[in-house]
Amino acid sequence: MSPFTPRVTATVDLAAIRHNLARVRAYAPRSRVMAAIKADAYGHGAVPVARALQQAGTDAFAVACLEEALILREAGLDTPVVLLEGVLSLQEAAEAARSRLQIVVHDFWQLDLLRQLPHEQPLSLWFKLDTGMHRLGFPPAAAPGLAAVVQERPAWSLVGWITHLACADELDSPLTAQQLVRFEQALQGLPGPRSAANSAGLMAWPRARLDWVRPGLMLYGASPLAGKTGAECGLQPAMQVESRLIAIHELEAGEAVGYGATFRCPERMRVGVVAVGYADGVHRILPTGAPVLIHGRRATIVGRVSMDMISVDLRGVPMAEVGDPVVLWGAGLPAEEIAGWAGTLAYELFCGLTNRVHFVHKNP
Ligand SMILES: Cc1ncc(COP(=O)(O)O)c(C=O)c1O
Known part of the structure; x- marks a missing residue:
């Protein structure tokens, strides 16, 4: 038994990830699915996520680099693995071949490397x-x-042809249609399956679905489309990040909170201190007013995010006590919304959790 009580826990619901894979299949029933599980499955834990996706019949996995692929092979996963950026050296090429990885070749220098193999x-x-x-x-x-x-x-052997869409999340951009036409024309008369669509591509652009789709973000339950949450797209958020209240103060009007004293209490009020900060992956740029959930109610961050702590306005949560859980994002508080407060995307929130966060994978 660990002597530690986790300060910050990310609970990843693998049933939600399987549900989201079923949504991918519903969008693109004639396409095979290459699940993007690079960057440690977008911060969700590559091996448990890959096991859940393999069990649910994913056709292939996509990772960024050899190191990520070997983690899957060492865990005994035998679904095909695609190296999206290919190989960087002759040693990597030899190892990729030995581990039966599928290699994306994007440049002539990579072709020259591969030619040096027997x-x-x-x-x-x-x-x-x-x-x-x-x-x-x-x-x-x-x-x-x-x-x-x-x-x-x-x-x-040629497994297939890939292209990547720059603006699939912008429904009025002419670039996606142009890219699809260029792809189709370039491959006219040539053999081999085609793949163009990431999550936004497969959800919003039916013509992009082709033979293989390559979803990432939507598998984790976040929406790739601006102005829509994952839930509104029929997806289930897979990750919930929680910390806990470790102090509560009753502060007088005019008292300041946190580094730089950027927040001053407008009246006598309760302010809670939550054991999570930028060293856990809560972006320091989150301003006063960004929400958290306590007892299912929204409270707001006040003052600056510090390395290990944030402070929250407890005026709307009179029942809050030290030890109570505080949700940073998850059920009832979409990661997309928090990302908006931080001027970024859910991708970066997910990938930004640090190794100080305790992970729990449920419904394996
Ligand atoms: C080549 C490629 N395909 C697919 C994906 C998956 O994209 P998304 O997470 O937007 O679905 C990525 C992610 O960046 C990618 O680089």
Whole structure:
């Protein structure tokens, strides 16, 4: 038994993640699903999340790098794993081949690396085309040449073609349609499955669904579309982050709270201190007024977020006592809303939790 009482707990509901996978299938019933579980499953815990998704029949996993892929292999997961950024060195290429990983190739230098492996070394490759995002990918005109490269190496197989959408979450952007046309035209007459859609792409752009979809954010129950919460899209938020009240003060009107004394009590009031701060992943930029939940009621942060603590206005929660749980985001308080207060996205909140947070995975 651990002698520690967790200050901050992130509870991840794996049943919610399976539900969200079912939502992906409902949106794109004819597409195979490559679940984006890079960045430790967007901060949710790669291995437990991958186990839940494998059990629910995910067709493949997408990770950013070899290190993330090997964590899955070492945990005994045998679903295909795709390296979204491919390999960085000859050693990585050899290890990726040994671990039967699928490698995305986005540039000619990577192709040169792979050519240095023994001729008979089997490799499963995705080619990435840059159709307008201008981050990673070959120019579309390179596609026929890439298809020919695979023909020349009998041990190599083409798993498919990938492109990434820059503005799929902007429903009025013309870029998504342009990217899809460029992708289709570049691949005309060439063999191999196609994949373009992230969460926003598969939810908002039916023509983007193609042979494979690559959802990330929506699997965790957050909405990729501005102005909509996950719940409004039929998704279940998978993560709830909670801390606890460790002190309550009755302060006089005019007294200040926290570093910089940026908040002054407008009247005599109760102020609670919560054991969570930016060293746990609560963004320091969250201003006075950003909400938390105590006893199901909204209270607000007052003063600056410090490394290990925040202070909250308890005027709306008269029953609050030391030891009571405080929800930072989760049921009743969408991560998307908190992200909005911090001027960022739910992606960054999820990925920003630090190793000081205690994780619990329920409904495995
Ligand atoms: C290439 C690629 N595909 C799919 C995804 C999943 O995106 P989302 O989390 O928006 O669904 C990402 C995430 O950034 C990505 O980089």
